[in-house]
Amino acid sequence: MAERVVIRGDGLTAVINPLGAELSSLKDAADRELMTDADPAFWTGRAPLLFPVVGKPAGETIRIDGRAYPMKQHGFARRMMFTVSEHREDCAVFTLDANTETRRSFPFEFQLRVSFRIEGASLTVEAEVFNPDRERSLPASFGFHPAFAWPLPGGGVKEGHRITFSADEPEPLRRIDADGQIAPEPRPSPLDGRVLELRDDLFGDDALIWDRLHSDRVTYQGAAGPRLEIAFPDTPILGIWTRPGAHFVCIEPWHGIADSSGFTGDFRDKPGVFEVEPGARKRIAMRVTLLAES
Numbered sequence: 001m002a003e004r005v006v007i008r009g010d011g012l013t014a015v016i017n018p019l020g021a022e023l024s025s026l027k028d029a030a031d032r033e034l035m036t037d038a039d040p041a042f043w044t045g046r047a048p049l050l051f052p053v054v055g056k057p058a059g060e061t062i063r064i065d066g067r068a069y070p071m072k073q074h075g076f077a078r079r080m081m082f083t084v085s086e087h088r089e090d091c092a093v094f095t096l097d098a099n100t101e102t103r104r105s106f107p108f109e110f111q112l113r114v115s116f117r118i119e120g121a122s123l124t125v126e127a128e129v130f131n132p133d134r135e136r137s138l139p140a141s142f143g144f145h146p147a148f149a150w151p152l153p154g155g156g157v158k159e160g161h162r163i164t165f166s167a168d169e170p171e172p173l174r175r176i177d178a179d180g181q182i183a184p185e186p187r188p189s190p191l192d193g194r195v196l197e198l199r200d201d202l203f204g205d206d207a208l209i210w211d212r213l214h215s216d217r218v219t220y221q222g223a224a225g226p227r228l229e230i231a232f233p234d235t236p237i238l239g240i241w242t243r244p245g246a247h248f249v250c251i252e253p254w255h256g257i258a259d260s261s262g263f264t265g266d267f268r269d270k271p272g273v274f275e276v277e278p279g280a281r282k283r284i285a286m287r288v289t290l291l292a293e294s
Contacts, residue, residue, distance in 0.1 A: 002017060002018040002019050002081060003018075004016065004017055004018075004024060005017075005018065005084055005087055005092045005094075007087075007088075007089065007090055007091055007092050007116060007117075007118055008089060008090060008118065009090050009118030009119060009120060009121075010029070010120055010121070011028065011029050011118075011120055011121030011290055012026060012027065012028060012029075012118050012121060012122075012123055012290060013025075013026070013027045013031075013118075014026050014027075014116060014118060014123055016092060016094070016116055017046075018081055018082050018083075018084055018094060019079075019080075019081055019082075020048055020049060020077060020078040020079065020080065020082070021049055021077075021082040021094035021096070021114045022045075022046055022047050022048055022049065022078065023035070023046060023047035023116070023123075023125065023146060024046050024047070025046075026123060026288065028153075028226060028290055032153035032154065032226070033149060033153065034148060034149055034152065034153070034226065034228065034290070035047070035146070035147060035148055035149055035248075036147035036148065036149060036246075036247065036248035037149070037247050037248070038147075038248075039246065039247060041246075042243045042245065042246035042247075042248075043147070043243055043246060043248070045078075045145065045147060046146075046147055047144070047145055047146040047147060048074065048078035048145045049077050049078055049112075049114060049127065049142075049143075049144065049145070050074040050075055050077070050078065050141070050142060050143035050144070050145055050254070050256070051075045051076075051077040051078075051112055051127075051129075051140065051141070051142050051143075052071075052075050052076075052077070052106050052110075052139075052140040052141060052142075053071055053073075053074065053075045053141050053256060053267075054074065054075075054141045054142070054143040054237075054254045054255070054256030054257055054258070054272065055073065055074065055180070055182075055254075055256070055257050055258025055259070056073040056074075056179075056180035056181065056258050056259065057071050057073075057258075057259050058179075058181055058259040058261075058262075058263050058264070060072055060073070062105075062106075062267040063264070063265070063266050063267060064107065064139070064266065064267050064268065065266070065268075067107075069104070069105045069106065069107065070104070070105050071105050071106070072105075073180065073258075074143070074145070075106075075141075076101070076102060076105060076106070077096060077112060080096055080101075080102075082094035082095060082096045082114070083095045083096070083097075085113075086115075090117065090118045090119070091115065091116060091117040091118070092115070092116050093113060093114070093115045093116075094113070094114045094115075094116075095111060095112065095113045095114075096111070096112045097110070097111050097112075098110050098111070108131075108133065108136070108138050108139075109131070109132050109133050109138075110129060110130065110131060110132070110138055110140070110276075111129075111130040111132065112127065112128070112129055112130075113127070113128040113130065114126070114127050114128075115128075121289055121290040121291075122287055122288065122289040122290075123287070123288045123289075124285060124286070124287045125144065125285065125286050125287075125288075126283060126284070126285040126286075127142055127283070127284045127285070128281050128282070128283045129142065129276055129281065129282045129283075129284075130276070130280075130281045131276040131277065131278055131279065131280055131281075132279070133278050133279075134278050134279065135278055136278065137275045137276060137277050137278065138275065138276040139267055139268040139273050139274070139275050140256075140273065140274060140276065140282075141254070141255055141256020141257075141270070141272050141273050141274070142254075142255050142256065142282075142284050143235070143239075143252060143253065143254035143255065143256060144232070144235075144252060144253050144254075144286045145250055145252050146230075146250065146251060146252070146286075146288070147242075147248040147249070147250045148220060148228060148248060148249055148250075148251060149247065149248060150198065150242065150246075150247055150248050150249040151222055151247070152220075152221070152222045152225050152226055152228070153225060153226065154222075154224060154225030154226060154293070155221065155222020155223065155224060155225035155226070156222050156223040156224055156225070158198070158200075159199075160222055160223035161198045161220070161221065161222045161223075161249075162195050162196060162197050162198060162220075162221065163195070163196040163198065163218050163219070163220050163240065163249075163251065164194055164195050164196075164218060164219045164221075165191070165194040165195075165196075165214075165215040165218050166194075166215040166216060166217045166218065166219075167194070167214040167215040167216075168193075168194060168214060169189060169191055169194065169210060169213070169214055169215060170189070171186075171189070171210070171211075171212040171214075172186035172187055172188055172189055173186060173187045173188070173189055173190075173208050173209055173210060174186060174187070174209040174210075174211050174257075175187050175205050175206065175207070175208070175209065176205065176206035176207055176209075176258065177261055179261070180258060181258055181259050181260060181261040181262075181263070182209070182211075182257060182258050182259065182260045182261060183261060184260070184261050184262075190202060190208070194215075196208075196240070198249060200242070200244035200245060201244070203241060203242050203243065203244055204244060206241065207239045207240060207241035207250075207252075208239065208240045208241070209237065209238070209239050209257070210237065210238045210239075211236075211237050211257060211271065213235075213236055213237055213238050215238070216231060216232060216233050217229055217230060217231040217232065217233075218230055218238075218251060219291070220249070220251060224293065225293055226290055226291070226293055227290075227291040227292070227293065228288060228289070228290060228291070229287075229288070229289040229291055230251050230253070230286065230287070230288055231286065231287040231288075231289070232253030232285075232286050232287075233285065234253075234255065234283070234284040234285055235253035235254055235255045235284060235286075236254075236255065236272065237253075237254040237255070237256070237257055237271075237272055238251070238252065238253055238254065239252040239254055240252065253286055254272065255272050255274060255284055256270070256271075256272035256273060257270070257271055257272050
């Protein structure tokens with residue numbers, strides 16, 4: 001088992017697992033855990049990084065430039081060991097380079113560099129996708145998948161927790177079908193104004209997905225206790241998910257999405273897929289800030 005990497009600031013302590021460069025713990029100054037308990041009865045993930053796909057490809061296959069490649073849901077980065085390339089008291093950097101295993105399902109050279117930095121009561125996670133190829137552009141998706149404690153410590157019971165969007169979200173939602181693809185028919189939004197009142201029954205059909213997102217941040221809080229602001233200035237899609245009965249809620253900024261039901265096209269043509277030009281870099285960040293208690 002890889003040794004966990006710990007970083008600290010004035011208001012937060014974070015623990016990162018080099019396997020998947022996964023944020024495993026985020027605690028406040030009072031040593032209260034803000035993330036999932038990872039109960040195996042529900043889901044053992046904590047904050048996997050989704051690369052080079054977000055969601056489940058149809059038939060667990062992607063097609064690139066006329067060829068088909070096997071690809072598991074959410075990609076391979078979350079199952080691979082990253083190199084710890086930098087570690088200081090308040091920051092750490094992890095890297096994953098293309099290798100023989102990745103090329104079997106994703107025929108590109110790349111480097112995925114993920115930095116974690118604590119400043120005051122904020123944790124910033126920034127992913128940088130570098131394309132070292134001198135000729136071909138690199139198509140990819142990327143997503144964050146952090147699972148926060150529900151209920152939050154000091155936040156009371158699960159009922160009364162809510163997520164508030166930073167902008168009006170008048171568009172309908174997308175949902176996942178039985179095959180793990182995006183269902184063709186949109187669903188009415190469960191928001192009351194900008195507020196999503198969390199209830200287990202919202203997630204009986206998997207995640208809530210805003211694919212025409214107007215907000216660049218949300219605030220998550222209970223009736224009392226700590227509040228978390230999750231900012232995502234670089235991602236156009238947001239998923240919110242849990243398993244009914246679990247003690248977590250995932251707030252997931254995505255630059256990509258699962259295949260639509262019946263999709264058989266090229267990966268480059270999927271919504272949310274970005275192209276990194278030869279020698280260029282694509283940066284995508286998420287910031288989690290512990291706000292004053294409500």
